[in-house]
Amino acid sequence: MIKTFIGGIVLGIAGAVAALHFLPAVNIARENSLISVMPNGGNAESFHVNIPADRILLGASGQKNAYPQGMQWPEDALLDGTRSEVFKLRNSQDAVIGVASRVTVQNAKLGNVIEWVLHFPARGSMYVTLAPNVVDNRRTGNMRAGTREFGDLVGTLSERWVAAEKSSDELHAGRIELLASYEATAKASATGEINGGGSE
Amino acid sequence: MKYLFMLLLGIATGVLMVVGFLLYSPMSPEGISPLSVSERPQFSLSYSAVVDDAIAYTNNGESPIATNPDKIAMLWEAPLQKTVVLVTALRDGRGSMAGIGIKFSSRSEETRLLQGEALVNSVWHVVLPDQGTLLVAQAENHWNYLREVVIPAYWSSADNWKGSWHGTLSSGPGALGTGDVHGGSGRFRDYDAEAIETLTARAYSTETGPVAVDGQLIIEQPVPASELSADVTLKLRTSSD
Numbered sequence: 001m002i003k004t005f006i007g008g009i010v011l012g013i014a015g016a017v018a019a020l021h022f023l024p025a026v027n028i029a030r031e032n033s034l035i036s037v038m039p040n041g042g043n044a045e046s047f048h049v050n051i052p053a054d055r056i057l058l059g060a061s062g063q064k065n066a067y068p069q070g071m072q073w074p075e076d077a078l079l080d081g082t083r084s085e086v087f088k089l090r091n092s093q094d095a096v097i098g099v100a101s102r103v104t105v106q107n108a109k110l111g112n113v114i115e116w117v118l119h120f121p122a123r124g125s126m127y128v129t130l131a132p133n134v135v136d137n138r139r140t141g142n143m144r145a146g147t148r149e150f151g152d153l154v155g156t157l158s159e160r161w162v163a164a165e166k167s168s169d170e171l172h173a174g175r176i177e178l179l180a181s182y183e184a185t186a187k188a189s190a191t192g193e194i195n196g197g198g199s200e
Numbered sequence: 201m202k203y204l205f206m207l208l209l210g211i212a213t214g215v216l217m218v219v220g221f222l223l224y225s226p227m228s229p230e231g232i233s234p235l236s237v238s239e240r241p242q243f244s245l246s247y248s249a250v251v252d253d254a255i256a257y258t259n260n261g262e263s264p265i266a267t268n269p270d271k272i273a274m275l276w277e278a279p280l281q282k283t284v285v286l287v288t289a290l291r292d293g294r295g296s297m298a299g300i301g302i303k304f305s306s307r308s309e310e311t312r313l314l315q316g317e318a319l320v321n322s323v324w325h326v327v328l329p330d331q332g333t334l335l336v337a338q339a340e341n342h343w344n345y346l347r348e349v350v351i352p353a354y355w356s357s358a359d360n361w362k363g364s365w366h367g368t369l370s371s372g373p374g375a376l377g378t379g380d381v382h383g384g385s386g387r388f389r390d391y392d393a394e395a396i397e398t399l400t401a402r403a404y405s406t407e408t409g410p411v412a413v414d415g416q417l418i419i420e421q422p423v424p425a426s427e428l429s430a431d432v433t434l435k436l437r438t439s440s441d
Contacts, residue, residue: 004203008210015211016218020314026307029278056273057256057287059300070269071256074289076297082329084300086256086285088273096277099285101302101325105385109330113385117325117335121283121306125323127335129384145382147323147337147373 028122031095042155042183047118049087049100049176056099057086081107087176089118098123102176114139116157116178124148126180128157137161143182155182222313223347234368234376235396240420245290245298245326249399249413255300256287265409282307290326290417299328301417308339318343319371324397324417332386336395336417338379341371349401359406370396381419393420 035043049055052067059066059073060083066073073079082105089098098120105113112132119125125148130141140158143150163174235242251257251268258267260281261274275283283306292298301324308319324336344367353361370379374394383391396418403411 001202001206004206005210005213008207008212009214009217010210011207012211012214012216013218014214016215017314020218020312024309025311025313025318026282026309028282028306028309031279054273056258056285059255059287068256068269068272070271073255074297074300078297078329079300080329082300082327084287084302084327086287086302088275088277088280095279097279099275099280099283099304101304103300103302103325103327103333105327105329105333107329110332110386113333115325115333115384117302117304117323119283119304119306119323121279121321122309124321125304125335125337127323127325127337127382127384129333144384145335145337145380147380148321 030122031091031093031097033123034092038181042181044179044181046092047089047097047100047178047180048092048094049089049178051173051175053172054088054090054096055085056088057084059084081105089120089178100178114141116159118178118180120149124150126150126153126157130157130159143180150182152185153182154185155180157181222316223351225316234370234374234378235394235418235420238394238420240393242418242420244293245301245328245417245419246293246295247288247290247301247415247417249410249415251409254286254288257285259284263409264407290328299326299331301326305340310339313343316343317341317371318346320369326417328386332388333384334388334391334419335382335384336379336397336419337373337382338370338395338397339372340369340397342369345369345399345401349404353404353406360411361404362402365401366398368396368398383422387422391422393422395419 035045038044055067061079085102087100088096089100091097098118100116100118103115114130114132116128126146127144128141129144130139138158138160140156143155146153157178157180160177162177164172251265254268256272258272258274260276286303288301290298290301303322303324305320305322308321311317311319320340320342322338322340326334349361349365371377378394378396381393381395383389398416399413401413405411
């Protein structure tokens with residue numbers, strides 16, 4: 001009987017260790033990545049944010065319509081000229097695949113700053129600084145940094161506001177389109193670390 | 201029947217022994233701050249990790265930690281269900297408003313509980329309007345926080361934990377367990393450095409989450425290499441403490 005008990009202990013330990021080792025503690029849901037290959041090299045991927053449906057937060061000093069309702073944005077003179085927004089981010093098939101923050105700062109010390117951080121739970125994040133001037137209805141900037149899947153990529157991201165057609169749903173004001181184009185850094189290409197596809 | 205009972209009892213004992221080993225073994229030991237070996241001076245930004253103190257906090261809506269404010273959009277979509285968003289005021293070493301921090305945190309598939317790793321991938325979008333903007337990207341290991349604060353709160357008959365706990369969350373991607381800093385504008389433009397995030401907990405409730413928990417980002421200062429000397433480093437470190 002005692003041998004059976006000891007055998008059970010061994011079995012329990014082995015089973016628990018095996019379960020902890022082989023069963024994933026975290027499993028993140030993924031959507032297929034919708035990446036297209038550009039004719040001149042590199043990959044392109046488009047994302048968008050439906051406004052106002054995908055807005056999580058809008059905060060700015062003196063903003064009468066801060067969102068969501070009930071949010072207490074700090075009224076500090078330091079934040080004058082600073083506007084922060086947080087959105088859900090969709091792929092080209094309109095599926096939510098991540099979250100993003102868009103920050104603008106306009107003051108004497110920093111000038112005119114427009115930045116995005118795009119965060120995809122299963123893929124990584126990218127940090128983009130945009131030039132303030134609008135060319136062809138778009139603002140464009142460079143990927144400043146990336147993590148995980150985006151860690152060895154360089155490229156650009158552009159934003160464009162597309163107003164909804166008048167006939168569409170009155171609650172849908174329009175959307176922010178983001179077009180990312182990136183390619184592997186020389187280092188990543190040399191080591192073959194980059195996989196252009198993957199999943200979100 | 202007796203043998204089957206003894207076998208099941210043995211299996212349960214074995215599983216409990218593994219759980220006990222995970223909870224009480226000195227894996228993931230807390231050492232000195234990895235930034236203590238840095239020659240660069242540092243500055244710190246502190247924030248309250250209490251949800252009610254945040255400007256905004258949201259999750260998938262299934263967590264016991266309620267969102268703030270109530271009407272904020274929840275991250276119920278499947279790819280976002282293991283992600284939380286925190287928007288908070290950041291304060292400098294003197295407690296004055298320094299800016300806004302937006303933090304995206306997602307549980308990591310690299311989590312290995314057997315190795316004492318409950319990992320979270322996070323990025324901070326830091327906006328300091330009178331200094332510049334930057335990104336802090338890191339992998340965090342929450343195992344010690346879970347083991348020493350959260351789990352004891354669930355075991356407590358009062359459903360809470362009170363005490364004093366301080367630990368470093370950052371566990372990478374830097375070789376010493378530091379997070380990466382990438383500057384975007386102002387004095388941080390084109391600046392790359394390292395940072396760590398620490399938590400100091402004094403109370404936690406299973407019903408509301410952190411009750412008295414403060415976080416701190418410790419970031420290397422952007423200074424010209426010519427100014428780096430032991431004296432400057434020591435002086436700035438002392439002043440930031």
